[in-house]
Amino acid sequence: MEVVILGGSRPIGKLAADAIEELLRRKPDAVLGLATGSSPLPVYEELAARHATGLDFSRASGFALDEYVGLPDGHPEQYRNVIRREFTDRINIDPANVHSPDGSAADIPAACDAYEAAIAAAGDVDLQLLGVGTDGHIGFNEPGSSFASRTRIKSLIEQTRKDNARFFTSLADVPHHVITQGLGTIMDARHVILIATGAQKAQAVRDFVEGPVAAICPASVLQFHPHATVLVDEAAASALKLADFYRHTYDNKPSWQGL
Numbered sequence: 568m569e570v571v572i573l574g575g576s577r578p579i580g581k582l583a584a585d586a587i588e589e590l591l592r593r594k595p596d597a598v599l600g601l602a603t604g605s606s607p608l609p610v611y612e613e614l615a616a617r618h619a620t621g622l623d624f625s626r627a628s629g630f631a632l633d634e635y636v637g638l639p640d641g642h643p644e645q646y647r648n649v650i651r652r653e654f655t656d657r658i659n660i661d662p663a664n665v666h667s668p669d670g671s672a673a674d675i676p677a678a679c680d681a682y683e684a685a686i687a688a689a690g691d692v693d694l695q696l697l698g699v700g701t702d703g704h705i706g707f708n709e710p711g712s713s714f715a716s717r718t719r720i721k722s723l724i725e726q727t728r729k730d731n732a733r734f735f736t737s738l739a740d741v742p743h744h745v746i747t748q749g750l751g752t753i754m755d756a757r758h759v760i761l762i763a764t765g766a767q768k769a770q771a772v773r774d775f776v777e778g779p780v781a782a783i784c785p786a787s788v789l790q791f792h793p794h795a796t797v798l799v800d801e802a803a804a805s806a807l808k809l810a811d812f813y814r815h816t817y818d819n820k821p822s823w824q825g826l
């Protein structure tokens with residue numbers, strides 16, 4: 568796991584966009600794993616700007632990490648709509664190639680299996696963007712999630728509902744259930760870039776980067792990933808024991824820049 572400590576959201580967005588740009592140049596039909604939440608927004612901002620000056624997504628495809636269950640189609644907080652609004656409507660990716668779990672399916676387990684099959688049929692995710700919850704969740708894999716899990720329905724813990732209530736009118740409007748790619752699904756991505764910013768993420772970052780690998784902290788499974796990059800600002804890095812080592816080792820230059 569490479570931990571890169573950067574000056575803020577803007578350089579983080581640029582560095583992650585560099586990785587995606589490099590991937591698209593090497594593999595124009597790359598499969599991107601897309602995350603919601605505020606953490607990846609600077610990446611989408613940067614990619615939209617690069618698209619305006621020629622970066623081509625026409626052959627790429629995308630798979631969202633997760634989705635709320637039960638929000639009516641067209642609801643602005645349905646993650647499929649968030650991903651479109653924040654990212655895919657701003658680039659030239661084919662909308663037919665942007666996939667999300669179906670949170671309003673009549674048969675949820677079948678929809679989860681179909682999502683796994685679609686990811687596999689696309690050849691698996693080349694680069695997965697991730698944020699992290701204050702409890703260490705990735706996607707919506709809450710503490711206790713199996714490291715072998717695949718796409719499935721999950722219940723949200725109260726802290727996550729509270730964290731996400733800012734996007735809704737009230738806490739009562741935040742769904743209790745979600746569909747999320749499993750930790751096993753996420754681990755199949757060839758490269759994972761996790762972004763965490765702000766002091767409220769410092770403990771989660773410390774726990775998953777330097778703590779034991781344990782289901783109580785789902786993101787800690789990334790310690791087993793052969794190519795995981797963690798991009799953090801100073802505030803999110805503030806509880807890391809080995810911060811100076813990471814600064815020295817990665818020196819703002821993750822592996823795709825020839826480390």
Ligand SMILES: N[C@@H]1[C@@H](O)[C@H](O)[C@@H](COP(=O)(O)O)O[C@@H]1O
Nearest residue numbers: 603604605606698699700706707
């Ligand atoms: N399902 C999403 C996660 O994918 C995201 O990582 C997390 C953190 O969001 P933020 O980046 O806004 O802190 O929020 C939600 O729970």
